[in-house]
Amino acid sequence: MKLTRRHFFKFMGAAGASVAALPSSASAWESKAPPDPYGCLVDLTRCVGCRKCEEACSEVNGLPTPERPNCQCTIFEKKRRPDEKAFTVVNRYFTGKLDAFDNPLPTFVKVQCMHCQDPACVSACIVGALTKDETGTVRYDVSKCIGCRYCMVACPFEIPAYEYHDPITPRVMKCTFCYDRISKDGGIPGCATICPTEALTFGKRETLLKVANKKLKDNPGKYIQHVYGEREVGGTSWLYISAIPFDRLNLPVLPDTPSPKLSETIQHSLFSYLWSPLALFGVLGAVMSKSNKTAEKQQNKGGA
Amino acid sequence: MIKRIIFLVTCLILTPVLCVAEVWKAPDQERAKERAKEVVPFVTEYKNDDQITRRISLMDTGISIQDVTDTYFLLDSPIIKKREDHYEPVRFSHKRHANLTNDCSKCHHYRPKDDTALETTRCSACHQDSFNPDHPERIGLKAAYHQQCMACHQEQAKGPVDCKGCHLQNVPDHKELVNLPDNADPFQVTAECLRCHDTQAEDMLTTAHWLWKGPSPYTTGHRKDIMHGKGTTALNNY
Ligand code: SF4
Ligand code: SF4
Ligand code: SF4
Numbered sequence: 346m347k348l349t350r351r352h353f354f355k356f357m358g359a360a361g362a363s364v365a366a367l368p369s370s371a372s373a374w375e376s377k378a379p380p381d382p383y384g385c386l387v388d389l390t391r392c393v394g395c396r397k398c399e400e401a402c403s404e405v406n407g408l409p410t411p412e413r414p415n416c417q418c419t420i421f422e423k424k425r426r427p428d429e430k431a432f433t434v435v436n437r438y439f440t441g442k443l444d445a446f447d448n449p450l451p452t453f454v455k456v457q458c459m460h461c462q463d464p465a466c467v468s469a470c471i472v473g474a475l476t477k478d479e480t481g482t483v484r485y486d487v488s489k490c491i492g493c494r495y496c497m498v499a500c501p502f503e504i505p506a507y508e509y510h511d512p513i514t515p516r517v518m519k520c521t522f523c524y525d526r527i528s529k530d531g532g533i534p535g536c537a538t539i540c541p542t543e544a545l546t547f548g549k550r551e552t553l554l555k556v557a558n559k560k561l562k563d564n565p566g567k568y569i570q571h572v573y574g575e576r577e578v579g580g581t582s583w584l585y586i587s588a589i590p591f592d593r594l595n596l597p598v599l600p601d602t603p604s605p606k607l608s609e610t611i612q613h614s615l616f617s618y619l620w621s622p623l624a625l626f627g628v629l630g631a632v633m634s635k636s637n638k639t640a641e642k643q644q645n646k647g648g649a
Numbered sequence: 650m651i652k653r654i655i656f657l658v659t660c661l662i663l664t665p666v667l668c669v670a671e672v673w674k675a676p677d678q679e680r681a682k683e684r685a686k687e688v689v690p691f692v693t694e695y696k697n698d699d700q701i702t703r704r705i706s707l708m709d710t711g712i713s714i715q716d717v718t719d720t721y722f723l724l725d726s727p728i729i730k731k732r733e734d735h736y737e738p739v740r741f742s743h744k745r746h747a748n749l750t751n752d753c754s755k756c757h758h759y760r761p762k763d764d765t766a767l768e769t770t771r772c773s774a775c776h777q778d779s780f781n782p783d784h785p786e787r788i789g790l791k792a793a794y795h796q797q798c799m800a801c802h803q804e805q806a807k808g809p810v811d812c813k814g815c816h817l818q819n820v821p822d823h824k825e826l827v828n829l830p831d832n833a834d835p836f837q838v839t840a841e842c843l844r845c846h847d848t849q850a851e852d853m854l855t856t857a858h859w860l861w862k863g864p865s866p867y868t869t870g871h872r873k874d875i876m877h878g879k880g881t882t883a884l885n886n887y
Contacts, residue, residue, distance in 0.1 A: 542796050543791075
């Protein structure tokens, strides 16, 4: 073993220097969020759990009709997730709230892709099949997708689903924000169009944030003082306001940092310090050739 | 049997008569239909009174249930139809609701800022298209109806809160959908129904109509008897 203690510390010093250089490149991360995206504000105090949004979503996206669209009797007994056959589902939660007659009051929560401002799925996709559009939509291009399903792992809301049943042309399936509709003038997503109570308000994200914050300010007893999606993972296009804390409604507690910021910073630092693995190989190469030589010498000695 | 023959004969005689005679239309319904088609100018600004102030000012103007001129409305509008058309309009007894609540401010919750405007202006003056970017906080007409009706029905524990309690669903014209030969036999007819209505068929298979099992609360002497029927005491297979 010819790598002396001093050499070793020298090498570690170099590696340490490259690690120390990390923070400077971290500040180089920049949000790629569109400046004026659309959004949708979900007011959970208005949702009556009619599941018309599920029905409309299937209709406008050519998906199979949801299970028993006109009967809400047993569907809420299990908690459902959006899947490859349904871009959105509504779940029911009993959180202990009672109505004037002491009956438990349900809270209904519609779930779909949040169309994050800096989406983890877009950042994780290695072929650019997912993109964040100017409208705010996170779009999926099946022709680019290689089926690696990194997006499914990356998404903090566990949204993208995969057509496992289709062996020939499987697709990643998630809410499209009805891009074909909203990219046209005056277009509104299918779910927001049908919602009978305007539990879903469609509009510019900026405007919706103002509306939401005004509602919280004007009705302090009614709403909890938090617009879910305003800052979560750097902000999302879909926003929620509620009378019940969000973690009790299965909307996960998430940091304000956009998920891609962390992962991309690490990746980019590795790329910009690409020379460091080279240096490592250099050192290792030198060690190897040295020890080879020593071995040769010893062999020669032994042979002599 | 005789009754049935008489009925059929009467029908045969009456049919041509009915075809010629003009169909009677309920004047209220016709008026309501016409009214529902109107789109009035949008009220941009309203007086932001709280409910008690509003109630008092309505009382001060001397407006009461006696002033209700329109007893019956159809809650329908081209504003809603423009976006979607899934249900039949709701028939709304204005006067009856006024009597029941005895408080006009429950629905006429704000008034236009313009002092010359009507005190009890109609819903669709302030609530029109949804998601109007110029008035983002103003809900659309459809949502205004639903929020108002459902919330009050829930609060009062009176009146329907489910879709079909107020609406008839638009039933598609089955003339276009049903595809049967002339003089189809019963099996063909059933098969044709099942072509679309498979959920209903499955449900039917679990009911007493099919199983012939279960309590018979309306059969004297067998009210609690659950063991009569197909597969037990009866030998038919209808
Ligand atoms: S919710 Fe998930 S799938 Fe939707 S944009 Fe965000 S990361 Fe992507
Ligand atoms: S925005 Fe469109 S795709 Fe997304 S949940 Fe609503 S209807 Fe479905
Ligand atoms: S359509 Fe609106 S009210 Fe009905 S379940 Fe969906 S979000 Fe809730």
